[in-house]
Amino acid sequence: MTTRKVASKTSVKPPAKAPAKKTAPTPKATTRIALIGFGTVGSSVAKLLAELKLPGLELTHIFNRDVARKRALPTAKFVPKSVVWTDDVNVLLASDADVIVELVGGLTPAESWIKKALAAGKSVVTANKQLIAYRGPGLMKLAAANGVYLLHGAAVAGGVPVIPGILQGLGGDQVTRLSGIVNGTCNYILSRMETGADYLTVLADAQQLGYAEADPSADVDGYDARAKLCILARIAMHAELNPDDVPTQSISVIDAVDFAYAKELNCTIRQISSAQADGTTVHARVAPMLVPLSSPIAWSHGTQNMVVSSGRFGGDVVFSGHGAGGEPTAVAVVSDLLAVSQKCATVQLPIRKRTVTGDFLAPHYLRFIVDDKPGIVSAISGALSKVGANIDSILQRPGYPKHRLAFVVTTEPCLTSTIEQAVSSIAKMDCMLERPLCLQMLERND
Numbered sequence: 001m002t003t004r005k006v007a008s009k010t011s012v013k014p015p016a017k018a019p020a021k022k023t024a025p026t027p028k029a030t031t032r033i034a035l036i037g038f039g040t041v042g043s044s045v046a047k048l049l050a051e052l053k054l055p056g057l058e059l060t061h062i063f064n065r066d067v068a069r070k071r072a073l074p075t076a077k078f079v080p081k082s083v084v085w086t087d088d089v090n091v092l093l094a095s096d097a098d099v100i101v102e103l104v105g106g107l108t109p110a111e112s113w114i115k116k117a118l119a120a121g122k123s124v125v126t127a128n129k130q131l132i133a134y135r136g137p138g139l140m141k142l143a144a145a146n147g148v149y150l151l152h153g154a155a156v157a158g159g160v161p162v163i164p165g166i167l168q169g170l171g172g173d174q175v176t177r178l179s180g181i182v183n184g185t186c187n188y189i190l191s192r193m194e195t196g197a198d199y200l201t202v203l204a205d206a207q208q209l210g211y212a213e214a215d216p217s218a219d220v221d222g223y224d225a226r227a228k229l230c231i232l233a234r235i236a237m238h239a240e241l242n243p244d245d246v247p248t249q250s251i252s253v254i255d256a257v258d259f260a261y262a263k264e265l266n267c268t269i270r271q272i273s274s275a276q277a278d279g280t281t282v283h284a285r286v287a288p289m290l291v292p293l294s295s296p297i298a299w300s301h302g303t304q305n306m307v308v309s310s311g312r313f314g315g316d317v318v319f320s321g322h323g324a325g326g327e328p329t330a331v332a333v334v335s336d337l338l339a340v341s342q343k344c345a346t347v348q349l350p351i352r353k354r355t356v357t358g359d360f361l362a363p364h365y366l367r368f369i370v371d372d373k374p375g376i377v378s379a380i381s382g383a384l385s386k387v388g389a390n391i392d393s394i395l396q397r398p399g400y401p402k403h404r405l406a407f408v409v410t411t412e413p414c415l416t417s418t419i420e421q422a423v424s425s426i427a428k429m430d431c432m433l434e435r436p437l438c439l440q441m442l443e444r445n446d
């Protein structure tokens with residue numbers, strides 16, 4: 001017997017076609033699973049299904065372009081002989097599979113595959129954060145209209161159950177703030193740079209280890225984390241944000257000198273994603289930031305993600321674990337498959353469109369690379385005082401050559417837009433060899 005037409009877990013409507021049941025279903029029926037994409041995550045899903053032999057889950061189809069190449073990989077050894085391999089997606093869409101697992105990524109053609117699968121009455125499990133961030137609500141409606149599930153637990157923080165945790169466990173609070181690390185590649189890069197590694201070397205390692213997106217600029221320039229932040233804002237704050245409105249800053253601007261100065265300030269550097277509810281506006285930003293060494297966020301190394309959700313009634317809740325990599329991500333996918341197979345519904349709350357501002361009131365770190373001459377500090381301090389920003393400290397480590405001197409100014413809390421105005425005018429000074437680097441500094445209680 002196969003399971004078809006199950007209830008929608010994250011959709012906005014109750015299941016249209018699922019029979020009413022008073023007792024939890026026993027997982028004796030078989031849910032037939034078709035995989036779209038046999039890359040890092042897809043091959044790990046096949047491995048977990050083979051090794052865990054979970055009741056009720058059967059892998060039946062795999063689609064990938066140039067599928068013969070994939071079939072010849074060592075990772076294909078976990079795939080049962082009975083599985084149909086194809087390079088025609090329509091074979092899966094027309095098959096008797098109950099669930100399509102989309103593990104290719106990107107908006108196109110993934111969106112059309114998922115729409116066709118949902119319209120054909122198949123549930124969908126995906127790890128595709130861009131698609132869920134940009135098109136999630138429409139796809140959820142389509143899933144509900146067809147009485148099927150669309151689950152995306154792997155789309156944020158890989159193997160960390162932050163999505164089911166928030167949906168199942170925090171619907172009874174009013175989440176006002178989300179903050180933390182949601183990109184494993186950036187955390188891997190920055191935590192290795194902290195110990196002296198070179199940016200390009202560790203980026204190449206992250207790609208080789210399967211942590212990075214197909215185009216790693218999605219990771220380092222913040223677009224991956226921005227999509228995840230918008231998904232989290234939707235499920236935790238019930239706020240629909242346009243991902244394009246969330247400002248991002250690349251981690252590629254961080255240099256070894258910044259880790260040296262951060263250390264002097266008892267800090268390190270991490271890519272931080274933050275969202276803070278403020279009436280009908282949400283303050284949201286993804287950027288490398290200075291993090292106090294005393295903060296648990298600073299203790300996240302490698303692919304570790306950490307999300308702190310702050311609720312009006314329940315206070316802070318922390319989710320932490322491996323946010324990237326085939327096997328941790330496959331855990332989230334397989335968990336969603338079990339939820340589909342066992343018809344586990346979840347809470348649904350109304351979502352409202354919200355406007356985004358990138359402004360946060362925070363202290364800032366400004367790093368200058370100058371051709372040294374008298375009067376530079378006074379000119380910088382003049383530009384800062386003109387916008388009302390107050391200097392907190394000035395740091396100059398010995399040993400930098402005068403013709404390429406790196407020094408740092410930190411400010412007392414001021415708005416991001418205010419400090420950016422000052423940086424734009426300072427950048428025009430003749431002595432500046434590079435555009436000054438401006439990073440937000442997290443405070444001890446952030």
Ligand SMILES: NC(=O)C1=CN([C@@H]2O[C@H](COP(=O)(O)OP(=O)(O)OC[C@H]3O[C@@H](n4cnc5c(N)ncnc54)[C@H](OP(=O)(O)O)[C@@H]3O)[C@@H](O)[C@H]2O)C=CC1
Nearest residue numbers: 037038039040041064065103104105127128210324325329
């Ligand atoms: N890797 C990770 O740690 C995590 C990834 N994710 C998400 O999971 C999804 C998959 O990621 P990942 O496994 O790392 O990516 P990979 O690039 O390793 O795998 C993608 C697979 O899809 C295939 N593919 C790409 N485009 C097409 C196409 N047009 N038609 C048919 N096949 C195609 C690729 O084939 P080919 O070999 O020919 O390129 C590859 O086998 C993405 O949405 C990603 O964002 C989510 C959490 C963590």
Ligand SMILES: N[C@@H](CC=O)C(=O)O
Nearest residue numbers: 183184185211213324
């Ligand atoms: N490239 C992503 C993969 C998981 O979502 C990351 O590094 O976090």
